[in-house]
Amino acid sequence: MPLNKPMTITFLGTGTSTGVPVVACDCRVCTSDDSRDSRLRTSVMLEVEGTHYVIDCGPDFRYQMIREKVEDIGAILFTHGHRDHIAGLDDVRAFNYVLNKTVDIYASDAVIDSINKEFPYILKEKRFFGAPQLHFHIINHNPFSINGLLFTPIEVEHHKMQVFGFRVGDFSYITDASHISEQEKEKIKGSNVLVINALRK
Ligand SMILES: [Zn+2]
Numbered sequence: 361m362p363l364n365k366p367m368t369i370t371f372l373g374t375g376t377s378t379g380v381p382v383v384a385c386d387c388r389v390c391t392s393d394d395s396r397d398s399r400l401r402t403s404v405m406l407e408v409e410g411t412h413y414v415i416d417c418g419p420d421f422r423y424q425m426i427r428e429k430v431e432d433i434g435a436i437l438f439t440h441g442h443r444d445h446i447a448g449l450d451d452v453r454a455f456n457y458v459l460n461k462t463v464d465i466y467a468s469d470a471v472i473d474s475i476n477k478e479f480p481y482i483l484k485e486k487r488f489f490g491a492p493q494l495h496f497h498i499i500n501h502n503p504f505s506i507n508g509l510l511f512t513p514i515e516v517e518h519h520k521m522q523v524f525g526f527r528v529g530d531f532s533y534i535t536d537a538s539h540i541s542e543q544e545k546e547k548i549k550g551s552n553v554l555v556i557n558a559l560r561k
Pocket residue numbers: 382385386387388389390391
């Protein structure tokens with residue numbers, strides 16, 4: 361169903377895990393002047409009624425927020441726990457300091473495990489002063505709402521790893537998919553815009 365309010369979609373990054381250009385690579389793509397050959401790590405931002413929802417928070421998160429002049433963040437959602445999707449989480453601190461608020465995080469149990477391995481100091485028991493202040497909401501296959509905005513998780517596989525895409529209204533966003541079951545494809549049907557990874561031919 362289409363949303364009954366306007367949504368702005370900003371591609372914060374559409375690159376591979378290394379980003380493009382790749383450090384130290386002198387191939388045709390990495391040395392090209394074409395703006396399509398300049399891609400930060402994968403992330404997308406949805407803006408609805410002035411609230412920003414950021415999907416994934418990779419190593420380029422800080423620069424992506426500066427580039428887009430994002431002054432407030434409503435929530436961060438995670439597709440999966442690979443490092444190129446979570447590594448920027450420490451930079452959420454800036455929003456904590458400047459806005460004096462905790463940032464809401466929506467992630468599966470598996471992603472929270474990865475975050476705890478990557479950033480053990482964010483864990484309550486071991487946290488130290490200055491660690492990012494995050495409020496975790498655990499997600500699974502079930503649709504969930506943030507400020508009344510409905511997100512429908514779409515489960516895809518990245519080899520054996522579970523990855524969640526998200527559908528909001530008639531917009532579906534899927535990254536890092538190597539397989540999608542017929543059952544999950546049903547959740548995409550009727551989308552007006554489908555964003556899906558295309559790493560290889
Ligand atoms: Zn290259």
